[in-house]
Amino acid sequence: MSDRDTIIRVEEVTKRYGKVTAVDRVTLEIPRGEFFALLGPSGCGKTTLLRMLAGFEMPSEGKIFIDGVDVSTIPPNKRPVNMVFQSYAVFPHMTVFENVAYGLKFDNVAKADQYGRVMAALADVKLDHLAERKPDQMSGGQRQRVALARALVKKPKVLLLDEPLSALDAKLREAMRFELAELQDKIGITFVMVTHDQDEALAMACRCAVMDRGKLMQTATPSNLYEFPANKFVADFIGSVNLFEGTLEVDEPDHAIVQSEELGGRIFFDHGVSGAGGEKMWVGIRPEKIELLKREEGSTPPTPEDAPSGCNVTAGTIRQISYLGSESIYEIDLINGRRMQVSRPNLSRWDQEDFTWDDEVWLRWHGDSPVLLQS
Amino acid sequence: MQDWREDKTFFGATIALPVIWFMIFFVVPMAIVWAYSVGENVGPVDIAITGTFANYAKAFSPEVLKVMGDSVVLAFITTIICLVVAFPVALAMTFADEKQKMWLLLLVMLPFWTNLLIRTYALIAVMRTSGVINSGLEGVHGLLALTGLPMGTFEPLPLLYNKFAVVVGLVYVHLPFMVLPLYAALDRLDKSLIEASLDLGAGHLETIRRIIVPLAAPGIAAGLVITFIPALGAYLTPDLLGGPDDLMIASLIERQFKRANDWPFGAALSFILMYITLIFFAIRAFMERKGGKVGAH
Numbered sequence A: 001m002s003d004r005d006t007i008i009r010v011e012e013v014t015k016r017y018g019k020v021t022a023v024d025r026v027t028l029e030i031p032r033g034e035f036f037a038l039l040g041p042s043g044c045g046k047t048t049l050l051r052m053l054a055g056f057e058m059p060s061e062g063k064i065f066i067d068g069v070d071v072s073t074i075p076p077n078k079r080p081v082n083m084v085f086q087s088y089a090v091f092p093h094m095t096v097f098e099n100v101a102y103g104l105k106f107d108n109v110a111k112a113d114q115y116g117r118v119m120a121a122l123a124d125v126k127l128d129h130l131a132e133r134k135p136d137q138m139s140g141g142q143r144q145r146v147a148l149a150r151a152l153v154k155k156p157k158v159l160l161l162d163e164p165l166s167a168l169d170a171k172l173r174e175a176m177r178f179e180l181a182e183l184q185d186k187i188g189i190t191f192v193m194v195t196h197d198q199d200e201a202l203a204m205a206c207r208c209a210v211m212d213r214g215k216l217m218q219t220a221t222p223s224n225l226y227e228f229p230a231n232k233f234v235a236d237f238i239g240s241v242n243l244f245e246g247t248l249e250v251d252e253p254d255h256a257i258v259q260s261e262e263l264g265g266r267i268f269f270d271h272g273v274s275g276a277g278g279e280k281m282w283v284g285i286r287p288e289k290i291e292l293l294k295r296e297e298g299s300t301p302p303t304p305e306d307a308p309s310g311c312n313v314t315a316g317t318i319r320q321i322s323y324l325g326s327e328s329i330y331e332i333d334l335i336n337g338r339r340m341q342v343s344r345p346n347l348s349r350w351d352q353e354d355f356t357w358d359d360e361v362w363l364r365w366h367g368d369s370p371v372l373l374q375s
Numbered sequence B: 001m002q003d004w005r006e007d008k009t010f011f012g013a014t015i016a017l018p019v020i021w022f023m024i025f026f027v028v029p030m031a032i033v034w035a036y037s038v039g040e041n042v043g044p045v046d047i048a049i050t051g052t053f054a055n056y057a058k059a060f061s062p063e064v065l066k067v068m069g070d071s072v073v074l075a076f077i078t079t080i081i082c083l084v085v086a087f088p089v090a091l092a093m094t095f096a097d098e099k100q101k102m103w104l105l106l107l108v109m110l111p112f113w114t115n116l117l118i119r120t121y122a123l124i125a126v127m128r129t130s131g132v133i134n135s136g137l138e139g140v141h142g143l144l145a146l147t148g149l150p151m152g153t154f155e156p157l158p159l160l161y162n163k164f165a166v167v168v169g170l171v172y173v174h175l176p177f178m179v180l181p182l183y184a185a186l187d188r189l190d191k192s193l194i195e196a197s198l199d200l201g202a203g204h205l206e207t208i209r210r211i212i213v214p215l216a217a218p219g220i221a222a223g224l225v226i227t228f229i230p231a232l233g234a235y236l237t238p239d240l241l242g243g244p245d246d247l248m249i250a251s252l253i254e255r256q257f258k259r260a261n262d263w264p265f266g267a268a269l270s271f272i273l274m275y276i277t278l279i280f281f282a283i284r285a286f287m288e289r290k291g292g293k294v295g296a297h
Helices: A046-054 A098-107 A111-124 A140-154 A170-187 A197-204 A222-227 A232-237 B008-037 B054-058 B063-095 B098-113 B116-127 B134-146 B162-186 B191-199 B204-215 B217-232 B237-243 B247-255 B262-295
Strands: A008-016 A020-031 A035-039 A063-067 A081-084 A158-162 A190-195 A207-212 A215-220 A241-252 A257-262 A265-269 A280-285 A292-293 A311-323 A326-333 A341-345 A359-367 A370-372 B039-041 B047-049
Touching: A008 A046, A008 A190, A020 A046, A020 A063, A020 A215, A020 B162, A035 A046, A035 A197, A046 A063, A046 A081, A046 A158, A046 A190, A081 B191, A098 A111, A098 A140, A111 A140, A111 A170, A111 B134, A140 A170, A158 A311, A170 A197, A190 A197, A197 A222, A197 B262, A207 A222, A207 B162, A215 A222, A215 A232, A232 A241, A232 A280, A232 A370, A241 A265, A265 A311, A265 B217, A326 A359, B008 B039, B008 B047, B008 B262, B039 B262, B054 B262, B063 B098, B063 B162, B063 B217, B063 B247, B063 B262, B098 B162, B116 B134, B116 B162, B116 B237, B162 B217, B162 B237, B191 B204, B204 B217, B217 B262, B237 B247, B247 B262
Parallel strands: A035 A190, A035 A207, A081 A158, A158 A190
Antiparallel strands: A008 A020, A008 A063, A207 A215, A241 A257, A241 A280, A257 A265, A280 A370, A292 A359, A311 A326, A311 A359, A326 A341, B039 B047
């Protein structure tokens, strides 16, 4: 009943705990072999959704299909999915080998084949030399690999990962990101990961679903989430954004103009926004898409030659600078008092000194940079 | 934090009272009883401390050995029944939500706060010949007889004054001793370990056998020991619920101090009971040290 390329289908799934709705009519499809991330702030329902995929929670309404089979009421031990827990949940009374072999006991795998499969799974996570260790003699990162091998040895149709990197320190987390993505690429099993860390989701996942208060906000590739957010929540949650309230004044096929009191002027789009009606709108502009230029006393707004009419320019004063090494973030007060964030890469070793506190600046961004958001 | 033991005056002051109390009301009386155990009766009330081991030797007579053996067996059966009954209760408490947890805990603790004598007499009221159970059975028997079934005359079940009654009473009294350490051990267990086991394909019974029981082993051991020891030394319950043949060691000790007026023999029996207890503690400590390497983090 589902096409062959969809491994997970979530249909109108709702989960209620008493009066609290943790997951609110979520519909989702995950293609086979994808690295998929469920992303959202804590309490958004992403973990509940993952636990429903694993079978630890049953949906109050709706259906979940895994590989075309309705698993909505099937208990966790009968589902073709395995999970890597946030706390890893490595059995402390068993060796690494016993931990990984545990799940095979219930799959009717012959004793002779068990050894080979366990060692292969341990080799996949580079732990084959520690098979006889007890978990209490291992680091957090190693325990996570045990949890990973223990789940993968069962050859699940989907591997579920609950905040897999949250307990690791910063350096290891970075390394694990690449390793997990590589591992997924190598073994080709569908990964579904829950995380509250947008960097993690953007860096690892093919596609992400952003959730807020139980509702699915947007499902898209990382770059589409960032560059074409569906609403204010997604724009704000993924990366930084300057949001301005306004009303749509001109809506032509080749350009559009939003009048914004907050910005103190008009925002020009060099493309149509296709009849996006409604009174109130928001315009989002990413900090790195704004260019900073020095503003001399009595100078006129600079307009570039290539797009004389396709540009937005406004004036402001630098109030705060956060120097982050690779880039600097400037907090700039506009003439009307509204604050705006601009980031600027430190391309040479000296140019971070070009702008300093209380500098008068022009802020300029191209007509294709802002996004119009209706909610 | 400052180590309070560094401050000798403060540490001394706080510990002095308990130490004095412990000396006067535990160590000294125990020493006296121990001295009696190596003494002899030389008159109706006079005991001479002669250093004899005759009292201990007397404890190895067949009659006394039978009582001791019975005591160990009854206490053992009680402990096992307690474990079997308490484990699901403790497991249910672990998985109940916070509110239910409180109520279940209260239900387990409630008998604890009721006087032992009252609880025992209540049990007698339930189990005696004309008690609640037998009257109920008689009623059912009467009803069945009315339907014309050939039922014969009603014979009340002999529920009281036998070993069965003693075990029922001991289980009833000692169940909380088993539930609480089990609950403490199970509640500490990381629930994601149980979920991981289910996730990897194990059923509930497999998960209990392979994950929960091994990880709760220290709690189970604690429960076994702290149920077995008071059950072994139980006095009131076997005395009230048991028959003349169902003597347990505590009643035998009591007889020496009262009816038989043989304090030295009673003292020797008391110490034998204590030695048995210490042996079980030693076994537990030994097992813990062996298992400690596994459970350590």
